[in-house]
Amino acid sequence: MMSRRVFVKSGAMAMVSLGFAPSFLARAAEAATARKKLLIAIFQRGAVDGLNMVVPYGEADYYKLRPSIAIPRPNAADGAIDLDGFFALHPRMGALKPLWDNSALAIVHACGSPDQTRSHFDAQDYMETATPGVKSTRDGWLNRYLQATGSDTSPLRGVAVTKQMPRSLQGHAPTLAVGNIESFDVRGGMGAARELETAFAGSSDSLLSGSAKAAFEAMRTLHAASSGRYQPAAGVEYPRSPFGQALQEIARIAKSDVGLEVAFTEATNWDHHVAEGATQGQIAQRLDDFSRALAALATDLGDRLSETVILTMSEFGRAVAENGNRGTDHGHGNAMLLIGGPVKGRKVYGKWPGLGADQRFEGRDLAVTTDFRDVFGEVATRHLSLSPEALANVFPGFRPGGQLGVFRA
């Protein structure tokens, strides 16, 4: 085969002749031989309605409180997709059912933050910094994970496929936020690029010099490893939506073996205060796109899925009862999905608190029985390489509530 390494090598020769140290290429080659475990974190911004995503159809109150937006029970026409006799997936999430059947999809329900805020902004911030209630935290939990587990200066350990660097990945460890790989290049010729690289390297502002250094290194590595149009695995078709395209970029970076350990992207538009819809309508369209994109990613990763965990999260859930506009207002507990080979799937984890009036948080929301940091922590220690002793560095002030057991031994 026309090996990628040959390409890397000839790329290295070209770089050496231009006076750049080829250390990053050595690193890329090394990463290719020692593939790292991968976490793909996905933020559903706007607070997805977890009760219509993973439907507790065994709860009478669910139907009582949602007269116009409840998802019908599995046996009904266009009903939910049964999982375990009590929970079911939204009918537009069928793309994920094969992963459930293969035990590669697990769900943690009634999961969320101990903080009671119903502000999107605060709740996202708390989840991304993993310090609920503490506003002064500067860095994100995924960045702290990178800080705690390596001294490598490659920004390709942590990549966000977003326009702006998400809070989760902000911090001292170098990371990269990029829209798409193909256009990730400085135009105007090698001369201009070198002049700019030198100018930024000399800047007294560490944010400018650091970001530019990360950018130039990442450009060289990525282009050496993956160029031209990306071709997903046979039969895989990503939705043409922004979310589908973002997951495709993540697959591309993951498969080019440049040392990716943590990837991040977001799915937006979940804040359905008005006309949320049920089996059709706004939430149905969003969940359809969401599920098809996730399923495409899982298939496209191929055997890499055995070293990958895809984790979805959202800042909080939505009130159990629908509001006066056939939508839902901000609530509390929500569901997280975990997909991948290491996951002990085909199970809904977490203690289910029930939806009865006295079981609801403040009489209105799904109560939180699993702190989201217990899920993050388990991903970091059981799937990724964080030592249990270092847990406190990534989740300062957090006392773990016990293992969920979401991962295979």
Added chain:
Amino acid sequence: MRTTATGFVILAVIITAPAVPAIDFPAGRDAVGHALNRLTYGPRPGDVERVQRMGLSAWIDQQLSPARLDDSALASRLPAMPAKPKTVSSQQEARRYGREAVQVLAQQKVMRAVYSERQLEELLVDFWFNHFNVYAGKGRTSLFIPEYERDAIRPHVLGKFRDLLGATAKSPAMLFYLDNWLSADPEAAERLASQQQQRRARAGLTAPPNAQQRKRGLNENYGRELLELHTLGVDGGYTQDDVINVAKAFTGWTIGRPQPLGRRAQGARRRPFGQAPPAMDMDLGDAPFRFARELHDTSEKIVLGHRFKSGGGMDEGERVLDILASHPSTAKHIATKLVRRFVSDDPPEALVARVAARFRETDGDLREVVRAVITSPEFFAAREGKMKTPLEFIASAVRATGRDMTDAQPMLRALQQLGMAPYQCQPPTGYDDTAETWITAGALVTRMNVAQQIAGAQRATEIGGPEFQKR
């Protein structure tokens, strides 16, 4: 006569009273360049010398009274707004108009940023729009964004905060974006629905199949963001009960024709075969604020400790706005955001306290509040640390080159790439204003390429380079 003259003197003293002990305005090239970088969309060739000649203090005064600045040259650069159709017959038609209007408004925004002489005013329009953010992609909001910026935001950016707050609260754009136009006392809504049903029954009509789903009720969206984002700030000292009671106080604050566009369009789809679609009689140009008494929750409410007796009406919303506009948390929240915009990502506490005090003693006079920020010693001392947002980067690049830009469309594409398309910020928080958000490895590469596009090869390394990213 004498009284009037004395009155004038007193008035003049009040108006010109400096916010902080007068400082000596620095006159050096660096200081003037710094002020131009922070208070305009970047200096054009010759601007620093011009401001040095007239003096920084006089220039700042001029910028704080923009109506006195001749801006007639700008008008010819602004693309014309499409005419608002009087009526539309389909949802698609309304959407098309909304998209076009916002597109032209975005072009105008870039043109204004680059070519307006009233630079500080333009910065403040951007700042306050972002503070009271609405998103063009949500439903019918886009139809009302041009007038939102023109009538609710722009006239008040150097006026009273309470006027600005009131104008946004009553604007169709905000009423749509944060759903308040739909919010109603659930019991009142039910009463109305049953009355309607009785009328239909008397007329021999059957109830529509989705009558149950048309029920309206309380929606907390506006109430919450009003407290968290527009006024008190998230730590401003309010509770979930306050959110609910504020939402109740605003029930019935809606728009002229509350029938949603979507239902009309659905009706049109269900029409018998062969029959022409009914023309929509919705007047797009005129969906004024309306108080629907029949939807108002008249129960007793307690908002931030203030008791609202039962039986109130539209005055309750006004009273909530009064309470919020004069609340110390609001003064602090606004002061913090303005100091962050003009001085530092980490607002110095002492300055925030002085600016907040100025807010309170002037009853939220934004001209004096802004003056307190931009004539402070902290403002002139804070030379490093602020980075240009994508809009500031792009506008300042065009201004630095002195280019004659006839089409703003390429600049809008660049803004899109950099994640700051005008009027397209979905969450009510608006776009962020700190360096970490905008200066990332990926964004720097885009900036370097945009610099090529704007400045050409000759100045691309300067404009794509590190110094030019600083504000």
